[in-house]
Amino acid sequence: MKMWQEKYEAMPREELKQLQSERLCAQVKRMYESVKLFRKRMDETGLKPSDIKGVEDLHKLPFSYKQDLRDYYPYGLFAVPMKDIKRVHASSGTTGKQIVVGYTDNDLGMWADCFARMLAAIGCDENDFVHVGYGLGLFTGGFGAHDGAVRLGATAIPISAGNTQRQIQTMIDFGSTVLCCTPSYAMYLGEAIEEMGLKDQLKLKVGIFGAEPWTEEMRAQIEEKLNLKAYDIYGLSEIMGPGVSFECEYQCGMHVNEDHFIPEIIDPDTGEVLPEGEWGELVFTTITKEGFPLIRYRTRDICSLTYEKCKCGRTFVRMRKPQGRTDDMLIIRGVNVFPSQIEEVLLKVGETVTPNYQIVVDRENNTDTFLVNVEMSEELFSDGSIKKIAAVEKSISDKLRSTLGIGPKVCLVNPKSIERSEGKAKRVIDKRKLK
Amino acid sequence: MFIKQLSIFVENKFGRLEAIIDALSKADINLRALSLAEAADYGVLRVIVNDAEKAKKALNDIGVIAKITDVVAVFLDDRAGGLASVLSILKNAEISIEYMYAFLGRTEGKALMVLKADDEAKTEKVLTDNDIPMLSQEDI
Numbered sequence: 001m002k003m004w005q006e007k008y009e010a011m012p013r014e015e016l017k018q019l020q021s022e023r024l025c026a027q028v029k030r031m032y033e034s035v036k037l038f039r040k041r042m043d044e045t046g047l048k049p050s051d052i053k054g055v056e057d058l059h060k061l062p063f064s065y066k067q068d069l070r071d072y073y074p075y076g077l078f079a080v081p082m083k084d085i086k087r088v089h090a091s092s093g094t095t096g097k098q099i100v101v102g103y104t105d106n107d108l109g110m111w112a113d114c115f116a117r118m119l120a121a122i123g124c125d126e127n128d129f130v131h132v133g134y135g136l137g138l139f140t141g142g143f144g145a146h147d148g149a150v151r152l153g154a155t156a157i158p159i160s161a162g163n164t165q166r167q168i169q170t171m172i173d174f175g176s177t178v179l180c181c182t183p184s185y186a187m188y189l190g191e192a193i194e195e196m197g198l199k200d201q202l203k204l205k206v207g208i209f210g211a212e213p214w215t216e217e218m219r220a221q222i223e224e225k226l227n228l229k230a231y232d233i234y235g236l237s238e239i240m241g242p243g244v245s246f247e248c249e250y251q252c253g254m255h256v257n258e259d260h261f262i263p264e265i266i267d268p269d270t271g272e273v274l275p276e277g278e279w280g281e282l283v284f285t286t287i288t289k290e291g292f293p294l295i296r297y298r299t300r301d302i303c304s305l306t307y308e309k310c311k312c313g314r315t316f317v318r319m320r321k322p323q324g325r326t327d328d329m330l331i332i333r334g335v336n337v338f339p340s341q342i343e344e345v346l347l348k349v350g351e352t353v354t355p356n357y358q359i360v361v362d363r364e365n366n367t368d369t370f371l372v373n374v375e376m377s378e379e380l381f382s383d384g385s386i387k388k389i390a391a392v393e394k395s396i397s398d399k400l401r402s403t404l405g406i407g408p409k410v411c412l413v414n415p416k417s418i419e420r421s422e423g424k425a426k427r428v429i430d431k432r433k434l435k
Numbered sequence: 436m437f438i439k440q441l442s443i444f445v446e447n448k449f450g451r452l453e454a455i456i457d458a459l460s461k462a463d464i465n466l467r468a469l470s471l472a473e474a475a476d477y478g479v480l481r482v483i484v485n486d487a488e489k490a491k492k493a494l495n496d497i498g499v500i501a502k503i504t505d506v507v508a509v510f511l512d513d514r515a516g517g518l519a520s521v522l523s524i525l526k527n528a529e530i531s532i533e534y535m536y537a538f539l540g541r542t543e544g545k546a547l548m549v550l551k552a553d554d555e556a557k558t559e560k561v562l563t564d565n566d567i568p569m570l571s572q573e574d575i
């Protein structure tokens with residue numbers, strides 16, 4: 001399939017490295033002049049912009065963190081005067097206080113190109129109808145997809161999120177061929193379409209799903225229900241929004257738009273850069289962004305990279321689907337455990353809904369204890385017998401043991417009994433930290 | 436004749452059972468028969484009540500899961516061998532009993548026993564064919 005900007009997407013690695021080096025050096029100089037926090041951190045490390053001569057010096061630069069965005073809220077980290085900021089986006093995150101990011105004209109153009117690259121990579125062109133079912137608002141998803149579709153020359157359908165009936169009607173009447181929304185909403189749409197028996201009236205051929213974690217099982221279900229090929233996209237508003245990296249037709253990881261963003265994988269505890277292929281925390285440096293640039297931003301996503309050349313011809317590095325978040329990762333009896341793995345097992349056990357769960361880790365006699373509470377449901381209590389409950393408990397416990405490599409104790413609890421804050425269940429209680 | 440039994444999931448937590456009984460009593464539910472089966476970390480409480488639907492709702496409201504199933508309740512002659520004769524009828528029909536428990540109180544020389552067998556429909560038929568009296572839902 002064709003490339004939107006082949007000059008960059010298939011640039012030989014040596015040449016790309018040269019381009020990245022030039023851009024990085026210029027970015028560091030500019031930020032040293034315009035972003036107080038960055039200047040302060042450089043001075044503290046004893047680094048001058050002239051010490052950075054190319055990408056090989058990237059690892060010397062100080063990290064930046066999500067907390068910085070909260071501390072310098074709203075505009076304290078912007079690198080240009082506000083008259084040059086043409087749009088802002090914000091995200092509330094799960095921890096409360098919102099963060100805000102800004103874009104210049106050039107930034108918006110670059111973002112549109114990054115998203116258009118993805119559309120082109122999965123076979124879209126100006127004849128397509130791009131159904132933008134991400135929220136069009138402060139959230140980056142909607143505008144990112146919209147601008148990308150317009151940049152490609154396709155017809156954008158900026159319907160935004162919600163109102164399922166109208167989504168489906170519009171999809172059929174307007175002839176949507178590309179669906180952009182969150183994977184969970186795609187599942188929901190698929191189920192509604194299945195119930196209404198309208199599947200054969202759809203013209204969808206591909207879907208671009210991101211903004212939340214999803215599994216290969218979900219991918220298969222979405223593809224079946226909506227009769228399309230489902231692609232993964234990655235992005236975060238701190239760096240840009242959707243389109244930081246994307247799957248090509250071969251779906252073997254997500255190509256990072258490396259002419260704009262340099263990824264690194266580091267050990268989250270020591271900050272050391274890890275060799276290619278190892279799993280660690282994903283860190284991004286934006287080398288062309290003007291409005292809201294970030295150097296070595298800690299995404300907290302656990303990821304790995306491969307520089308192996310892809311069959312599609314792109315030379316851009318590929319990142320694996322993030323396996324969880326550094327702040328979620330638990331080390332229990334020396335084994336890495338992510339709540340997302342437990343969720344995947346439970347998705348298979350509950351037939352229609354994923355049971356709510358909570359992980360409780362503690363330490364007794366110098367050994368970690370590992371308990372998973374799972375909320376009971378009518379479905380799991382199907383015949384009301386002790387035998388059935390015991391079978392459910394055993395099946396969860398066996399599947400967790402084979403997935404995680406260590407076996408937790410599984411305890412079935414009453415529905416809605418797991419503590420929630422702001423509607424979200426509290427997934428992990430690590431009592432070891434309290435001792 | 437079937438009657439409705441409520442199976443209630445009981446978390447193994449202090450005070451859980453009491454909360455369940457309390458919710459039922461507040462909803463004006465009269466307990467007629469009761470049995471508690473326990474495993475290591477949870478239990479299943481089985482009850483026969485005057486209004487199973489209402490009881491289920493009262494329990495759901497306090498976050499407790501309950502399931503309604505059909506069972507039979509047979510009248511036994513209140514004498515030695517009363518239960519044995521019914522059990523042998525079922526055994527001859529190749530029905531196996533999953534569990535049973537007695538009703539609270541008794542009626543004139545008869546004892547009442549709730550039976551849950553592997554094949555509910557067959558059990559009911561065999562008992563009817565053998566003229567074993569059973570309790571009807573209306574009589575609860």
Ligand SMILES: [Zn+2]
Binds near residue numbers: 250255311312313314
């Ligand atoms: Zn590729």
